[in-house]
Amino acid sequence: MYKFRAAAWLLAATFVPAFLPDAAVDAATLRVMSSGGFTAAYKILGPQFSAQTGNTLETELGPSMGQSYEAIPNRLARGESADVVIMVGYALDELIRQGVVDPQSRVELADSRIGMVVRQGQTVPDIRTERALRETLLQAKSVAYSDSASGVYIEKELFTRLGISAQMQGKASKIPKIPVATVVADGQYEIGFQQVSELLPVSGVSFAGRIPESVQSVTRFAAGIPVNAPHPAEARALLEYLAAPGVQSIVKDTGLDSVEK
Template sequence: MKAGSLARWVSTLALAALLAAQGASAAEVRVMISAGFYGAYSELAPAFEKASGHKLVTTRGPSMGDSPEAIPARIGRGEGVDVVIMDGKAIDDLAKKGQVQGDTKVAFARSQIGMVVKAGAAKPDISTVDAFKKTLLSAKSIAYSDSSSGTYLSTVLFQQLGVWEQIQSKSRKVRGPPSGEPVAAVVARGEAEIGFQQVSELMHVPGIDLVGPIPSELQSRVAFSGVLANSVENADASRALIKFLSSPEAAAAITKAGLAPMSGQ
C-alpha cells in the first residue's frame, strides 16, 4: 500500500469512526473472515485500527465446508466473535440458525470464480459454456476449494453441466487457509492441471497463470459481506468496522484485491 493512499484512508476513516462510534472508547473487535475478502481486509485493517483506536483480533477460516476451522463450525462450537465476514449466502444460513444478526448484514464486494494453470502451461479455452465443459472433460486433474466456490462447483455447477460423473474421480478438494493452502498452490506444484477458486484468492499466488473467470452465466454471484454476530460484545466498534469496509474509502483496496466494490452501487 502506498503511503499517500494509507494516509488518505486514515484521514477519512478518522471522521467516519468518530461519526459511527461517538463516545465509544477503544475496544477489541473479534473478526472471523474467510479467504475471499482477506486480501482487501488485510490492507484496510491497519488503517481502521490507527484511526479508530480499536484493536482487531482476526480468525481465518472457510465460509462453509466440513473443516473444523470453517467459520460456521467455530460459531457452532461457541467461539466468541463480534463481526463475521464471508460469503453472503453463508451468512444467510447463519442468520437462519440464529447465530448472527441478519438485519445488520452489509455487502462489501462481489467476486468471481476463476481458473488457473501452472505458470507457462497452455491456457485452455473457457470463454463459452461449451468450451468450459470441454476443458473440464479433457483436463487430467482438477482442484477446487473446500469453501463456497468449491462447494458451488462440486454440488451445483458440475452437476448442472452434466460432467460431474466423468470428472469426479480426477477432482480434488483442497483445504484452504489457515491450516491448508490456496488451490493455486496445488496447481503451481503440478499436482493439478487446472484449479478453481475465487479470483481474489488466486491472483497473487506465485507459480500460476490466471486463465480468467469462468463464463459469466455460470458464476455463483458471490458477494462478500459483513454482519454482527449474536455474541457481539463491542457493537459500536463492530458497526464502525462494517461501515468502513463498505465505504467508498475502502474501494481502492477492494479493487486491488481482485474484487468489485459494492460501494456506490
C-alpha cells in the same frame, strides 16, 4: 492468528469516512472471523481502519461453511467470541436465522466470481466461452476446486451444466482448508478453480481468467455482528468502513466486484 495494528505510514493516504472518530479515546481489540473470499481486501482495509481509530483487529481465518474445525459457524458453535464475522452471504443468513448474528447488523460487502489458474510456465488455456471451458476441463488430467461456495457450485452444478459430470469423475478433486492455487503451483493438479480473490494472491500460478458469465456463479460476501459481541459499536464502525464507497477501488483491485446498489 495474526494482528492488524495501526501503522503511521497509512494515515496520509487513507480514505477517512465521516462516521469514524478522529481518534479512539479507549481503543478496543476487535476479534474478527473472516472467510477466504474477502480476505485479500480485508488485509489492506483492516490496517487502515486500525490506523484511523486506534482499535486493534485480531483475526481468525476460516471457511464460511463445512465440517472443518476452523469453519466460522463451528467456531461460534464452540462458544468462541467474535465482534465481526465476514463470510458468504447465505451462510451468514443461516447464522442470523439461528439467532447467532444480529439481523440488523448485516452489511453487504462485495460480489465474488470464480476463476481458473494453471501452474506458472504452462500454456494458459482460453476459457472465455462455454465450449472452450468444456474442452479445457475434458483435456485436463487433473482438476482441483475448493471446499467452499465456489467448489460446491462446480461439483454440483457446473459440471452438469457443461454435460461432463461423468468425465470429471476420478480426476476432479475437492481441496479442503488451503487455497486451491497452492496445489496447482506445486504440480499436484493441472488446473484449479476458486473465487478470483483467492487465486490472485498465490504465487507460482498463471491466472487464466474468470469462467464465462453464462455459467458463472456469483457469491455475495457480507458481514455481521454476533449477538454477544463484546464491542458492538466499534464493530459497526468497522463494517461501515469495509462497505464504504471510498474503499471500493481497493476491493476491486483484489479481484472482487462492488455490490450494485
